[in-house]
Amino acid sequence: MHHKVVVVGGNRIPFAKAGGPYARASNHDMLTAALDGLVARAGLAGERLGEVAGGAVLKHPNDFNLTREAVLSSALAPETPACDLQQACATGLETTMYIANKIALGQLTNGIAAGVDSASDAPISVSDPLRRILLQASRARSAKERLAAFAKVRPAHLAPAAPRVAEPRTGLSMGDHQALTTTRWHIDRASQDELAAASHHRLGEAWGRGFFDDLVTPYLGVTRDAVLRPDTSVEKLGTLKPAFGGPDGTMTAGNSTPLSDGAAAVLLASEEWAAEHHLTPWARIVDAEVAAVDHPGGADLLLAPVGATGRLLARQGLTVDDIDLFEIHEAFASTVLATLKAWQDEDYCRALGLDGPIGTIDRDRLNVTGSSLAAGHPFAATGARIVPTLAKLLHERGPGTRGLISVCAAGGQGVVAILEAV
Amino acid sequence: MSIVEKAYYSPAGRKVAAKAGLAEPPRLRRGREFPHGPIVLAPLGSSNLVADALTLLGRAHEAPVVDAGADAPGYGDRIGALVVDATDVGTVAELEGLRAVLRPAVRGIERSGRIVLIARPSTGRGWEADAVARALDGINRTVAKELRGGATATLIYAHEGVEAGDLVSTLGFVLQGRSAFVDGQSWHIRHGGATVERLADRPLEGRVCVVTGAARGIGAAIARTLARDGATVVAVDIPAAGESLAAVANEIGGTALQLDITAHDAGARIAEHVAARGARIHAMVHNAGITRDKMLVNTDAARWASVLDVNLAAEMRINAVLLDPDVAGGMADDGRIVGVASTSGLAGNKGQTNYAASKAGVAGLVAAMAPDLAERGITANAVAPGFIETEMTARIPFVQREIFRRVNSLNQGGQPIDVAETIGYLVDPASQGVTGQVVRVCGQNMVGA
Known part of the structure; x- marks a missing residue:
């Protein structure tokens, strides 16, 4: 990379469970709010930024230019260009890398990476047969032709098609897939509940000490992540019934992320631009790697980041011991636990083409301010939540400290990135 | 709006009110407009x-x-x-x-x-x-x-x-x-020492002004007014008010700083925010305040402490940090500190012992600080608003509210901008000779003289 890329700030709205306080907010509304909070914090009102990259996983057809439209609604200069990207749950991290790479190459001096998702306001479309009939009717040249088209409508066509969180190639939901992984890696219920409880406690503690004062801006009267239950416990979580994996399953609503609404944004800049704008660089973007696994062929759907982690560390000449903080996206508690086990598994790592196991890490270096189980997981927003959170944590720990982000995504994909405090 | 209030504001109600001596209050001249006549x-x-x-x-x-x-x-x-x-x-x-x-x-x-x-x-x-x-x-x-x-x-x-x-x-x-x-x-x-040759339209151009409680009401008006006068405003409010704070900051091209002013490191965080922007503070406007009204017989220690801490002690702690010349992002020489007192503090007000203590305290504080800060050219003043039309006063029951509005020489409540303009005057670099003063913005309220 030619230019050093630094994270100089971030903002998100508090995340909330789908159907909750943001039930009537659109992706456009939430993304605009996240951008406006960031603009206010950094004092960028009326500025023309280099580019804003954002995206949503669940997207209405009318939102074809979601991010650009949000920019136009925001306090940024209307001359700020934008584009939409999407890589499932890794979208927020991929938009970060898109902007970071452009800055590194000198194509931009600054930009915002963002992500947003509303599981409440998910698009509902008509069935394929009805869609074909409607299109035929709209092409009809006479009332007779139009009637002929509508005459083909059958009651079964009228059922709306909601988006499914299922893998098109396997027909399994993400939870079903993860249940297979949970069994395969022998992840027990207690360790999942412990991880979930720790996530809530750590996130609650971070809120309590004001850590999010400069990372979150309230929205629609919600002032704190609405999913967060700081008083939850392993005992309370232990009473929940299995949600995935059948009656003997170990995955519950408590150790799986809920469908969520929210938006997040990261301000990225070259060191020079940050200095000119009197913004304090928190951490630089060191490198990133994207990977995929053959989940139709039986691979663990959400373990693609393992290969990416191994290759990225090797490319940077680093080991897990050189990393001070880890952020592993908690799609499910068992995803994190399986990832940690995979990192230690020599055979698994060698099968991925790595030289050996990635290593073992101390839990007190992992998700130190909680993660998606406690915060919630609006798909595309999660990466843009983690990047500024980690950057600030590293900045607090001092120059040279490193952090690694691992985000799994639908389609058997994953993105991993390394940040270093400056 | 209550039925009484609706009736009062109806055309018929207005006529009755006018006959009863409650004439339509005069429309006040505002802004940077001089009198029309000679x-x-x-x-x-x-x-x-x-x-x-x-x-x-x-x-x-x-x-x-x-x-x-x-x-x-x-x-x-x-x-x-x-x-x-x-x-x-x-x-x-x-x-x-x-x-x-x-x-x-x-x-x-x-x-x-x-x-x-x-x-x-x-x-x-x-x-x-x-x-x-x-x-x-x-x-x-x-x-x-x-x-x-x-x-x-x-x-x-x-x-x-x-x-x-x-x-x-x-x-x-x-x-x-x-x-x-x-x-x-x-x-x-007093003689201020600054050479002033004219009245500037944008006297705060290029200067950083910090306003607490800036998310709404009087604080938002202060932020807007200081920005209009050229200032780069750091708008401060509690994190929970962040959404409207961001809107104010973006509207005026300032920055939003979500901060509980009672936090132990509040002063340091303000200084850090300003220092990161390579500046020092020209004006620190302590507008944030709370009420926890109860008659004294019902006032417990918690109500007492929270009001005094937010309205007075927090301000003193923040000042102590910002006035340290060695703190990067602290008060600039020839800077301005403005407190917001209240006519309730100057006159006393039933059910507000804690609030009156804190607000009279603010008046006492600026008087005490002024001579000590004179050497650095820093002034310390306060404004004391009377009845101002805000979301807070809109919650006062209608009849009581209408009485509060009327018991002053201008026959109406003031607007947030009136408080803001007075603060704008006090923080004007040309107001170097004004220090240790409390200016009431109350339309000559009958109480609190």
Whole structure:
């Protein structure tokens, strides 16, 4: 990379469970709010930024230019260009890398990476047969032709098609897939509940000490992540019934992320631009790697980041011991636990083409301010939540400290990135 | 809106109210607008001080009509303002000069006109002179009560050594619509040392001003007004108010700092935010405040402590950090500290012992700080709002609210902008000679004199 890329700030709205306080907010509304909070914090009102990259996983057809439209609604200069990207749950991290790479190459001096998702306001479309009939009717040249088209409508066509969180190639939901992984890696219920409880406690503690004062801006009267239950416990979580994996399953609503609404944004800049704008660089973007696994062929759907982690560390000449903080996206508690086990598994790592196991890490270096189980997981927003959170944590720990982000995504994909405090 | 309130504001209700003496209150002149009619200058002696100040302000002035006989003469057209240079007045006999110029002026002044008296304070110039200085205060307060149509009266005590330049920002503020809701007040000016040759439209250009409680109401108005006057505003409010705070910051091109001012590191975080932007603070406006109203018999320790901590102690802790010259991002020399007191604090108010303590404390604090900060050119002043139309006062029951609105000389509640404009005047670099003062923005409220 030619230019050093630094994270100089971030903002998100508090995340909330789908159907909750943001039930009537659109992706456009939430993304605009996240951008406006960031603009206010950094004092960028009326500025023309280099580019804003954002995206949503669940997207209405009318939102074809979601991010650009949000920019136009925001306090940024209307001359700020934008584009939409999407890589499932890794979208927020991929938009970060898109902007970071452009800055590194000198194509931009600054930009915002963002992500947003509303599981409440998910698009509902008509069935394929009805869609074909409607299109035929709209092409009809006479009332007779139009009637002929509508005459083909059958009651079964009228059922709306909601988006499914299922893998098109396997027909399994993400939870079903993860249940297979949970069994395969022998992840027990207690360790999942412990991880979930720790996530809530750590996130609650971070809120309590004001850590999010400069990372979150309230929205629609919600002032704190609405999913967060700081008083939850392993005992309370232990009473929940299995949600995935059948009656003997170990995955519950408590150790799986809920469908969520929210938006997040990261301000990225070259060191020079940050200095000119009197913004304090928190951490630089060191490198990133994207990977995929053959989940139709039986691979663990959400373990693609393992290969990416191994290759990225090797490319940077680093080991897990050189990393001070880890952020592993908690799609499910068992995803994190399986990832940690995979990192230690020599055979698994060698099968991925790595030289050996990635290593073992101390839990007190992992998700130190909680993660998606406690915060919630609006798909595309999660990466843009983690990047500024980690950057600030590293900045607090001092120059040279490193952090690694691992985000799994639908389609058997994953993105991993390394940040270093400056 | 209650049924009573709806009925009151209906066309029929208005007519009834007008018959009952509750006439439509006058519309006040606001903003950087001077009086429309001529400014009349009445020097009661040989002093050129006020004449020179008006020249610096770029305002022409006319000679006064003087009442010499029993049949008072009048002005032909209405006048915009009467400015009396009474700095040479030192005897009881000389007070007749005031009567003689005030009588025609009070009769002939336009709506939202201004009567401004400039006099010497009681500072040991002899028994009679000091008595006369105080007599002027009585005259000012009474004239303010007798004026109609939104016209106001103000008394400025100019200490020995005050030059025309020291008066520019004050005279400009008082004459312009910015002082709309400041009535019957007096405050002091000393020689400030700054060279002032004109009234600036954007006096805060390139300066950083921090405003706490900026997310809504009076605080948002302060932030907007200081930004209008050129300042780069750091808008501070509690994290929970972040959404409206961000909107205010973006609207005025400032920055939003989500911060609980009672946090132990609040001062340090403000300084850090300013230092990161390579600046120091020109003005620190302590506007954030809370109420926890209860009659004293029901006031427990928690209600007592929270109000005093937010409204007074937090302000003192933040000042202590920002006034340390070694703190990057702290107060600049020639900076400005402004506290927000309240007429409740000055007069006392049932059910607000804690609040009154904190707000009177703010008034005491700026008076105490002023002499100690003079060496660095930093001024410390306070404004004391009376009844101001905000979301907070809109929650007062209608009848009570209407009474609060009416019990002042301007027959109405003030607007947040009126408080903001007064603060804008106090933080103006040209207001170097104004320190340790409490300016009430209350329309001469009947309480809290």
